[in-house]
Amino acid sequence: MDATGVNEYAGLRRELEIGLRIAPTRESAVAAAKAMASYLDDDPTVAVRLAGVCGDTSRVTFTLAICLGTIEEIKGADATSRSALGLIQRIIDSLAAYDPSFVTLPHAASPEARLAAHLVSAVDGEMSTVITRLVASV
Amino acid sequence: MATVPGDDFIITASNHIGRKVPNLMVRGMEESEVFAHAPAMVCDRVHWDTIDAFDPRDLLPDLGMEAYVRCWSDGQHRVWVPEGRGYEAREVIRQWCVDHDVETVNMRVEAGVPFRNLDLIPDQLFPELIAAAVDWLYPRSHGIRRKIVTELELVDDQDVRSMMYLFISDHADRYDAGREGRNGTLNFLAFLIGKMRTWPQDAARQAYGRNVMSDRVALARAIDVIAATEQRAPTEDELAGALRTSVTDLRRREQAISTLSSLRNPHSLVIGERDLDTMDAVQVAADVDVEGEAIDHDRNAQLTRAIMSAVNTPGSSARRAQDPLALAAVYLTFWEGLGRSDVARELEVLPKTVAASVGRVLEQVQTADLL
Numbered sequence: 001m002d003a004t005g006v007n008e009y010a011g012l013r014r015e016l017e018i019g020l021r022i023a024p025t026r027e028s029a030v031a032a033a034k035a036m037a038s039y040l041d042d043d044p045t046v047a048v049r050l051a052g053v054c055g056d057t058s059r060v061t062f063t064l065a066i067c068l069g070t071i072e073e074i075k076g077a078d079a080t081s082r083s084a085l086g087l088i089q090r091i092i093d094s095l096a097a098y099d100p101s102f103v104t105l106p107h108a109a110s111p112e113a114r115l116a117a118h119l120v121s122a123v124d125g126e127m128s129t130v131i132t133r134l135v136a137s138v
Numbered sequence: 139m140a141t142v143p144g145d146d147f148i149i150t151a152s153n154h155i156g157r158k159v160p161n162l163m164v165r166g167m168e169e170s171e172v173f174a175h176a177p178a179m180v181c182d183r184v185h186w187d188t189i190d191a192f193d194p195r196d197l198l199p200d201l202g203m204e205a206y207v208r209c210w211s212d213g214q215h216r217v218w219v220p221e222g223r224g225y226e227a228r229e230v231i232r233q234w235c236v237d238h239d240v241e242t243v244n245m246r247v248e249a250g251v252p253f254r255n256l257d258l259i260p261d262q263l264f265p266e267l268i269a270a271a272v273d274w275l276y277p278r279s280h281g282i283r284r285k286i287v288t289e290l291e292l293v294d295d296q297d298v299r300s301m302m303y304l305f306i307s308d309h310a311d312r313y314d315a316g317r318e319g320r321n322g323t324l325n326f327l328a329f330l331i332g333k334m335r336t337w338p339q340d341a342a343r344q345a346y347g348r349n350v351m352s353d354r355v356a357l358a359r360a361i362d363v364i365a366a367t368e369q370r371a372p373t374e375d376e377l378a379g380a381l382r383t384s385v386t387d388l389r390r391r392e393q394a395i396s397t398l399s400s401l402r403n404p405h406s407l408v409i410g411e412r413d414l415d416t417m418d419a420v421q422v423a424a425d426v427d428v429e430g431e432a433i434d435h436d437r438n439a440q441l442t443r444a445i446m447s448a449v450n451t452p453g454s455s456a457r458r459a460q461d462p463l464a465l466a467a468v469y470l471t472f473w474e475g476l477g478r479s480d481v482a483r484e485l486e487v488l489p490k491t492v493a494a495s496v497g498r499v500l501e502q503v504q505t506a507d508l509l
Contacts, residue, residue: 015277016466016484019473020442023435044159044331049280059435067277071486074462081462085450092446101438102445104473120284 016074017065019051019105020088022098029060032098036062039091045083050120051105052112063112064091065105159327162274164266169326172263176254178314181206182224183253184217184231186245197234201227206255208311211304212344218253252314267326268306274327275334276302285338290345309333353391356381441503448502463487464495471496 024032039048052063066088068074069081092100106113162169194207194215205227206218219227224247235242256264276283276299283298293301309330317324343351360380364372372380378388449458449465458464463485470481471492478496482489 016469018465018469044278047278047280049284058432068462068466071484074466075485075487077458077460077462082452082460085446085460085462085465086452089446089450092443096439096443099435099439101435101442102469102473103438117284117288120281 014071016068016071017051017105018068018084018088019063019103020066020091020100021052021061021063021103022091022095022100023059023061024098025058026055026060028098032060032095033062035095036064036091039064039087045080046087048087050116052110053116053119054112061112063103063106063116066091159325159331160274161325162267162270162327164263164270167263169267172259172267173254173313173326175259175263176256179253179255180221180250181218181253182221182227183248183251184219184224184228184245185214185248186231187214187243188235189241189243192240197231197238200234201230203227206253206257208256210308212308218251221250224249252312254311254313256311264310268303268310271306271327271330272299272303275306275330279334282334282337286341289338289342305334305337306330350391350394353381353394357392444503445499448499458498461495461498463491464499467492467495468499 022032022036047067049065050062051065052061054061054063066084068084069078072078073081106116108114108117164172192215194217198205198207198217201217201219203219203223203226208216208218210216217227217231228245228247232242232245234240259267279302283295283302286298286301287293287295310326313326313329314324317329339351339355357377357380360377361372363380364370364376374385374388378385381388381391383391445465445468449461449468451459453459466485467481470476470484471478476484478489478492481492485492
């Protein structure tokens, strides 16, 4: 472990996550979820998580938290940060039909974040199946 | 080899384009140089537990064959012996334990397992290698970490990093570096990623028992199939049929899953609407302004595209063709609401650097006529 490793083990590794939300209509939520799910764990060099799911409005919104890298990686425009930029760009291009936009990440205790955590962790099925059920239950 | 020419891209097992995971470096040494100290072997493994504390090293002198001992984090005892001699070693160990009044539990042999004697790696290189693997994997395994925390009672977020260290330490002796896959030779991180996919499930099985967790997986799978094919929740009859059991037994198993996994609503989505948490319910107000929302979403999406085109033009020859710092500065300023000096402090740069980065992006966004 190097000198910086101490900080990392104390949980002080400083990374920045960017919130990116897609907002499909209810009718297209399942298709959007399928498209979005492919980005969650696909690129091993970029950490992506589902940070929020909400259906309180006319749209179903999915918020992804995409790790832009550590502060050092961001400042140096390292490969990890450039990969993250590339991933954000791919999501924006591929999911353009669902109005992808930057958003503030939901607080971990918010219903939106709790529902996302519940979806990700409590279900062994595919995300798209879960969303199908979620949308069907509304 | 399924690589995309010109870069370190690969075709993943799910036929997506991914990137090769890197080889780890420790003190300037490649991981292959570190593992070269402990070459891969094929051994038989004798594996058992004891009622009282016991150190399996005590029996090695009496075993009469070459043998290795390594402690895994589960506290059970494992002895590796040359391939083909596992059953012979088991009988010797069993007799030794009887002679020394050691009570054994569930002694068994696994034949032909890969093994490295990691004690041969000198100078603390091995712990440093594990630390490097944790550093790389931890920020990239959010889904797995969340599952671990949710599945296991008494495990908090801050425990997962040390758990990951132990998980990697346990699995390292099984790393077979020579294995060839569709994307070339398997490196240590790729090996660990493969092992980690089932980590939450395996940990839950270890904590709660194999039957309960297997039932849970089988139930989820059955529900998935019916939801995907018929777009509805399954009936109890159908679930019982899928598990080849009676409805009474199904209810008993569901209760066991619910109790043991300690999740109040373990399958509020999986088991349909029974005992649904209010947080999971999604409601739509009748007076939602659909048109207004659509305009807002569209405008935000345009703004996002404009910002991205300002910070990410990888094909261009501009000095800042890809500028993550500018995106970070803009995001912290406009979405996190931080002032210039706060952003500078967060990003460990000068305030004038923040101002310049934000200014460059805003200039391009203004030319897109969005401000």
